[in-house]
Amino acid sequence: MKKVDAKDKLLEAAERCLMEKGSHAASVKAIAAMADVNHGLVHHYFGSKEGLFIELAKEHLKITTPLKTVATENEVIDFLEETVFFYSRMMVELRALSYQMPELNNVLINILKERRKNLQEILNIDDEQAVILISSVAGLAFQAGLDTSMKLKDALRKVFNLIN
């Protein structure tokens, strides 16, 4: 029933490429190859490389928004690990690209604000707490990428308890 077309395949490949190989390896041809799609379609569908990443950023914001408020501590920790963590990793990669892509830069700024507001509602915390929480998780995500021995879940739990 669900037909996966080239556009979706490109978005999915762009995400994987960023996460697995980093922003420097995420060339149009590399993404198209990973998506098993002709590279010309990137411009056909998104106008430019920047257009692809803008759509990815927006798409990503959407799909990582939980539908309901999380409640128990364990649910919160899982949410932080699965969603915020992943989101932060991608944010770092998109940010690296955004230095050369002014429009993407604006999109990222807006997404960041929305995410913070979103986090406040979900976790029922104030803005300053949200800033710190989101930052901490982003920082942990970044460090975990370098130090594979890090006990991420424990750190996340600690951070959350500190803030709450």
Next chain:
Amino acid sequence: MKKVDAKDKLLEAAERCLMEKGSHAASVKAIAAMADVNHGLVHHYFGSKEGLFIELAKEHLKITTPLKTVATENEVIDFLEETVFFYSRMMVELRALSYQMPELNNVLINILKERRKNLQEILNIDDEQAVILISSVAGLAFQAGLDTSMKLKDALRKVFNLIN
């Protein structure tokens, strides 16, 4: 009295280039131009682009290590802002490059460990606290790069108080 030679100029320019324009704009030619130095000297002094960034990373670790333990809360906040913040911003850029530079990657991993140990001693905290603190500051640094309205100092103070 102190003669600034091409090697130092290149290291300094590499740092500025990374911080001001991001890893994607930090090309050998751009760095050499910023240093007002012939681009061939990058290979003359460092062997490769990777060599330059490895030396930058090591140099950076060295110069950001404080000589004595910081004492008052304000000293701590200043230290976090001036040193850890800056260090984190650069770490993000070097990390982006390290995906394509295996040796730099190893250097970064070691620096991360040393920094954590170093932070423990300076601030008299345990390892888990150091992980969280360094991550939080790194995350805040990253966010502050996107959201210029963020009150960084307040956030840093809050983070430090939470952990202590």
Next chain:
Amino acid sequence: MKKVDAKDKLLEAAERCLMEKGSHAASVKAIAAMADVNHGLVHHYFGSKEGLFIELAKEHLKITTPLKTVATENEVIDFLEETVFFYSRMMVELRALSYQMPELNNVLINILKERRKNLQEILNIDDEQAVILISSVAGLAFQAGLDTSMKLKDALRKVFNLIN
């Protein structure tokens, strides 16, 4: 009728460049310029400079294989002059490149073996004779490149008669 596309033009130019200017002058840009084709197409079609020369080597082996056994002495001499001679000159240039191109090196080794077998069949001689014949012609080709006064055809005739 026959459309000569960029790929063929590049192969033809690579051959001419090698033969007329030598391996050191056969740069990607020089070949592309001689082919009157954008230099990026070398990588588009062949992946690398090495890829271009590998295809040239294989192509060359193919087109210099005679379809039938040569018979009279004059036919043999002509064959030696036109085919083996030219083949040897190119082999010297490709060999110079192959020191830096491991895959090309393997291709050349295989081509050499095939050529020897091929020569045995065409001229109805044994393997040792083929080695000597092919070597002598190659050597003569090389010397003729330096000494333009050499009477190549006479020398070839002498060599062939010696071996037969």
Next chain:
Amino acid sequence: MKKVDAKDKLLEAAERCLMEKGSHAASVKAIAAMADVNHGLVHHYFGSKEGLFIELAKEHLKITTPLKTVATENEVIDFLEETVFFYSRMMVELRALSYQMPELNNVLINILKERRKNLQEILNIDDEQAVILISSVAGLAFQAGLDTSMKLKDALRKVFNLIN
């Protein structure tokens, strides 16, 4: 008693570099490194890279000239293998360089003629025989470089007997 100075070390290294790595790898810096000598000395002593190879070519001609006529067949074969063979290998490398070095090219042409005359005297053969012999040995040398399984000595013996 015999002091090996930088000049001799450079000549020796240039020869080794050519033979072991090929003309494309024989850069001024590579040769100087192999000689364990500062690269500036190449220009100091020889004026240019070309100057170094010209002196090497002349030097080489000199030292490979036997002082007396060889007599027995085995002596001849040894002479062909040790001297002509080695000389041919180097000639191929110098020839590759000579495309870009007009003066070296002239030197090589003269050396070739002298060698042929020299070979006539040593082996007591006529000019045409000398051409063929020298060519065959050069060709065999070249092929032996690619095909390590070749029985060089047997082939040399055969060639010599054919000509005689």
Next chain:
DNA sequence: AATGAATGAGGTTTCATTCAT
């Protein structure tokens, strides 16, 4: 919607050479 040839700018790196010391 899809393909892949083509382009030109710019990436890292190597190189011969010059020159001040």
Next chain:
DNA sequence: TATGAATGAAACCTCATTCAT
């Protein structure tokens, strides 16, 4: 005699983008 910093051209290659089909 010897050193190594410095230069600029040119090497191979990658890339985003355009466009005819």
